[in-house]
Each structure stands twice: as C-alpha cells, then as structure tokens.
Amino acid sequence: MADHDEKDARLAEAVALRARGEKEEARRRLVALAAAHPDxxxxxxQTAWAHDVLGLEAEAVPYYERSLAGTGLTPEDRRGALLGLGSTYRVLGRYEDAVTLLSGAVEEFPDDGALRAFLAMAHYNTGRNHEAVALLLRLLAATSEDASVRAYRPAIEHYAADLDALG
Incomplete structure (x- = not known):
C-alpha cells in the first residue's frame, strides 16, 4: 500500500509540474514513474500527455496505447486518452488508425463534441470529405448557441444526412 501511495504522490507532483509550465521536468519524472509502474x-x-504537450507525439503513442490497454482510468481520463491518441495518430499521418480509434471513441462517448470534431478532421485526412462535413454539420446543429443556426437546425440536420439532397 505504501508503494501505491508513493506512486500517487509522485504522479500528483509531476502533473502539478506540468500544470505550472515545467513540462520537461514533468515529462522526465513521468517517464521514470512509468518505467517503475509499467502496468x-x-x-x-499522464506520461503520454506530458509528451504530447511538448510536441513529442511519436513518443506519446506507446504511453497512450498502454493506458488504454490497461484498467483503472476514470471515464474522463479514458475519454482524454482516446482523444489524445486519436489526435496524435492524425498528426503523425496515421489517418486510418485515427478514424478507427476515434470512431470507437465516439460510440463509447456519443455526447462528446471534441471527439466528433477530431473524427471529422481524420475523415477529411482520409479523403472522406462527405463524412467530415456531415459530422461537423450535425455537431454544429446540436451544439450551436447561435440563434440563426438554431433557427435552421432542422434544415442543417436534414442536409447533414444527405448533403446531395436538393430539397
């Protein structure tokens, strides 16, 4: 139990360092902590995130993958890991991996607009422009506070379902 408490304290310290802008020191500590606690x-x-904020996307991938393969993430952290890995795949040009991962994430967290936005970007990168625009139109219709968008919500949703429809 003491080892678990020590790990939690070291993790909290590293996350606090990242939050204070000491990103490289946070990454260094998290890499060591992840090596000591690989499961x-x-x-x-948190180690994946520390790499991501430094623009070290390729180095973040194995940590994201390890986090998602394991157990114990809160639903919010799982959502964050899915978004982080999907976005990272996209940045690295792994567009199909991004679409696959983010599609599953949207199924798991259907009310998360950020996941849908990143999935739309990944669709765009794979040449699935129709899917990208339709997804963004549905997101816009569902979440916009703009009065003019709300007034045309039924029409926007109709055309999102069939962008080639004429009426």
Whole structure:
C-alpha cells in the first residue's frame, strides 16, 4: 500500500509540474514513474500527455496505447486518452488508425463534441470529405448557441444526412 501511495504522490507532483509550465521536468519524472509502474494506466496516460504537450507525439503513442490497454482510468481520463491518441495518430499521418480509434471513441462517448470534431478532421485526412462535413454539420446543429443556426437546425440536420439532397 505504501508503494501505491508513493506512486500517487509522485504522479500528483509531476502533473502539478506540468500544470505550472515545467513540462520537461514533468515529462522526465513521468517517464521514470512509468518505467517503475509499467502496468499503471493512469501513469501511462499522464506520461503520454506530458509528451504530447511538448510536441513529442511519436513518443506519446506507446504511453497512450498502454493506458488504454490497461484498467483503472476514470471515464474522463479514458475519454482524454482516446482523444489524445486519436489526435496524435492524425498528426503523425496515421489517418486510418485515427478514424478507427476515434470512431470507437465516439460510440463509447456519443455526447462528446471534441471527439466528433477530431473524427471529422481524420475523415477529411482520409479523403472522406462527405463524412467530415456531415459530422461537423450535425455537431454544429446540436451544439450551436447561435440563434440563426438554431433557427435552421432542422434544415442543417436534414442536409447533414444527405448533403446531395436538393430539397
């Protein structure tokens, strides 16, 4: 139990460092912590995030993958890991991997607009422009506070279902 408490304290310290802008020191500590606790999903997730914020996307991937393969992430952290890995795949040009991962994430978290937005970007990168625009139109219709968008919500949703429809 003491080892678990120590790991949690070290993890909290590293996350606080990242939040204060000490990103490289946070990454260094998290890499060491992840090496000491290779089966800890939360540590892997925080380590992935530490790499991502430094623009070290390729280095973040194995930590994201480890975090998602493990157990123990809160639903919010799982959602964050899915978004982070999907976005990272896209940035690295792994567009099909991004679409596959983000599609599953949208099924798991259907009310998350950020996941749908990143899935739309991945669809765009794969040349699935119709799917990308339709997804963004549905997201716009569902979430916009703009009065003019709300007034045309039924029409926007109709055309999102069939962008080639004429009426």
């Amino acid at each position: 800890d999903a939360e540590t892997a997730y």
